[in-house]
Amino acid sequence: MRPVVFGPLLPLPLVGFRVCCGFPSPADDWIEDAIDISRLVITNPAATFLWRAAGDCMTPTIADGDFLVCDRSLVPVAGDVVVAVVDGEPTVKRFRLSRGRPQLSHDNPKAEPFAPSASTEISVWGVVAWSLRAHRPTR
Amino acid sequence: MTPVIALSDGNCFYVSCERVFDPRLEGRPTVVLSSNDGNIIARSPEAKAIGLKMGDPFFKIRALCAREGVAALSSNYGLYGDMSRRVNAVYEQFAPDVVVYSIDESFLDFTGLADPIGHARTLRATVRQWTGIPTCVGLGPTKTLAKVANHLAKRTPDLDGVCDLGDLAVRDKALSGLPVADVWGVGPAYAARLVAMGVTTAAELRDLDPRQARSALSVVGERLVLELRGQPCLSWDEIPAGRKGCAVTRSFGHPILALEDLLQAVASFACRVGEKLRRNGVAAPRLTVFMHTNPFGPGPHHSANGAVTFLEATADSTELVAGARQAARKAWRNGFRYSKAGVVCEGLVLAGQVQASLLGARDRERSERLMAALDASNRRFGRGSVVLGPAAGRSRWTQKAEWRSPRYTTRIDEVPVARA
Numbered sequence: 001m002r003p004v005v006f007g008p009l010l011p012l013p014l015v016g017f018r019v020c021c022g023f024p025s026p027a028d029d030w031i032e033d034a035i036d037i038s039r040l041v042i043t044n045p046a047a048t049f050l051w052r053a054a055g056d057c058m059t060p061t062i063a064d065g066d067f068l069v070c071d072r073s074l075v076p077v078a079g080d081v082v083v084a085v086v087d088g089e090p091t092v093k094r095f096r097l098s099r100g101r102p103q104l105s106h107d108n109p110k111a112e113p114f115a116p117s118a119s120t121e122i123s124v125w126g127v128v129a130w131s132l133r134a135h136r137p138t139r
Numbered sequence: 140m141t142p143v144i145a146l147s148d149g150n151c152f153y154v155s156c157e158r159v160f161d162p163r164l165e166g167r168p169t170v171v172l173s174s175n176d177g178n179i180i181a182r183s184p185e186a187k188a189i190g191l192k193m194g195d196p197f198f199k200i201r202a203l204c205a206r207e208g209v210a211a212l213s214s215n216y217g218l219y220g221d222m223s224r225r226v227n228a229v230y231e232q233f234a235p236d237v238v239v240y241s242i243d244e245s246f247l248d249f250t251g252l253a254d255p256i257g258h259a260r261t262l263r264a265t266v267r268q269w270t271g272i273p274t275c276v277g278l279g280p281t282k283t284l285a286k287v288a289n290h291l292a293k294r295t296p297d298l299d300g301v302c303d304l305g306d307l308a309v310r311d312k313a314l315s316g317l318p319v320a321d322v323w324g325v326g327p328a329y330a331a332r333l334v335a336m337g338v339t340t341a342a343e344l345r346d347l348d349p350r351q352a353r354s355a356l357s358v359v360g361e362r363l364v365l366e367l368r369g370q371p372c373l374s375w376d377e378i379p380a381g382r383k384g385c386a387v388t389r390s391f392g393h394p395i396l397a398l399e400d401l402l403q404a405v406a407s408f409a410c411r412v413g414e415k416l417r418r419n420g421v422a423a424p425r426l427t428v429f430m431h432t433n434p435f436g437p438g439p440h441h442s443a444n445g446a447v448t449f450l451e452a453t454a455d456s457t458e459l460v461a462g463a464r465q466a467a468r469k470a471w472r473n474g475f476r477y478s479k480a481g482v483v484c485e486g487l488v489l490a491g492q493v494q495a496s497l498l499g500a501r502d503r504e505r506s507e508r509l510m511a512a513l514d515a516s517n518r519r520f521g522r523g524s525v526v527l528g529p530a531a532g533r534s535r536w537t538q539k540a541e542w543r544s545p546r547y548t549t550r551i552d553e554v555p556v557a558r559a
Contacts, residue, residue, distance in 0.1 A: 046228035047269035049547075050554045058559040068557065073269045083557045088163040092559040125162075125271075 041130040047073035049126065051083055051090070057111040058092050067132040068092065074127035076102070081128040087121055095124065142371060143249040143278055143305065145234070145259060146285040147266075149226060150273045150293065152243035153181035156222045157212055159271035160547045160555045169210040172197050175390035176213050176541055198435070213540035221548040225270045233262045244289075246282060259301045278303040279310075282373050283366035286323040287313060287341065314342035314367065324363055329356055341367060385423070387411040388481025394433070395477045401430065402464050408482040409463035410527060413456035416484070417510055422452035423484035426459060428466040433478035441477075445469030452488050455506045456513065459484075460527050 234247035277289025431442035
């Protein structure tokens with residue numbers, strides 16, 4: 001008498017698409033990826049960080065609650081909106097040059113003008129490349 | 140062509156990650172605590188200057204921290220992992236080949252560049268600009284020498300963060316001044332043996348007869364000698380001699396009293412060990428589980444460990460989990476409040492060189508495919524999204540993280556806020 005030996009089960013590949021019996025869609029040959037907003041607003045993913053604005057010193061450019069897409073690899077040029085660290089506090093400001101020297105200001109004429117003292121420590125954290133505003137707030 | 144290997148690492152990486160998003164920490168003594176807010180695992184130079192040490196238990200230094208205005212933060216691995224990914228993405232732009240060694244260290248292939256030092260300086264500046272993380276770069280013809288160079292770059296402010304040991308005279312001077320215990324891959328046991336042989340500096344280790352090094356310290360010692368001489372022995376993506384063990388250990392948020400809870404915890408540790416082993420292409424011949432009560436808390440105290448040996452070295456999480464549960468059952472005793480446990484694997488071997496056992500007739504290929512799918516899912520959907528049965532369930536042992544900063548870069552509702 002010989003023992004019965006079962007061979008290994010034969011693995012069958014699972015087909016990853018559905019077979020359908022109807023007429024093939026005429027669009028099949030023109031399938032494209034859906035639009036991805038992050039590809040529009042993020043050009044350098046390693047250097048891009050999301051911030052959120054709080055306050056109204058930058059209205060109408062930036063409103064309270066806007067998301068800011070901040071790219072650290074961009075070198076700020078006059079007219080940029082930037083995230084700037086002022087005495088250790090992250091803020092949103094307009095970046096300008098005055099006689100070749102960098103200067104920050106607020107966009108909102110009703111807000112108190114940004115007037116740093118001589119000892120105020122200022123550095124640019126990153127350039128705000130895009131901002132996102134919910135027009136029907138969800139959160 | 141002489142190879143040029145760069146080792147780049149983030150300066151007190153965890154603290155640097157925190158400072159990118161909280162600029163007020165700049166210049167302030169800052170420490171990061173291990174999971175469960177147990178011990179110091181990272182400290183800023185300012186914290187070092189007031190005498191805080193790596194491994195200090197937090198409860199012992201709490202008063203000092205309050206007095207000196209030290210910022211003590213819980214570890215925020217979500218943030219550190221994301222920042223590490225970004226830093227490595229920058230590295231990719233500077234070298235055709237990057238091997239990630241740990242969360243804050245990577246090897247880069249700089250072979251064939253006209254000006255490797257200039258390249259390293261540009262790399263540093265770019266990483267700093269793009270991610271905010273300060274780094275140091277060490278250059279050398281072997282991984283071991285690159286590691287020595289990195290060590291020197293960190294400790295010598297005049298070097299401005301880049302140290303090149305390509306030049307023989309510079310290298311000789313550097314190795315003569317370096318204690319042998321500071322050489323990568325020389326653990327405390329090897330260091331003691333070497334000092335007993337009269338070898339106290341890296342230069343003396345380099346000048347040892349390779350055969351003598353082999354008989355005293357096995358093939359690892361021989362490779363160290365040759366690497367220090369500038370002969371590459373570790374292949375580009377090979378694990379270094381120093382990576383002989385792998386462990387996942389945690390303190391528990393609440394002491395564990397029930398065996399079932401402990402089994403679930405060690406199963407999840409074993410899963411993480413498996414991930415680490417597979418990422419490094421190594422396998423474990425045996426596994427140890429340890430557990431102990433809080434040595435600083437009220438008694439009764441108990442500390443125990445149990446071990447299992449696998450038929451053949453493995454990196455398969457299902458086998459590691461089964462082994463860890465078996466080892467934990469061996470060590471477990473009722474009636475104690477266990478505050479910490481861990482899974483430790485030592486004597487790791489390269490996965491390709493696992494000695495096949497006749498008895499262990501498992502389907503290796505199938506296991507590898509399953510583990511690859513597990514790792515891919517966890518990378519894609521987040522750590523712990525797919526776990527093996529024994530590790531699943533509500534965790535009663537999850538950690539305390541009282542002072543964790545927001546997960547600035549990985550959670551939409553925790554992004555940093557800028558005042559406008």
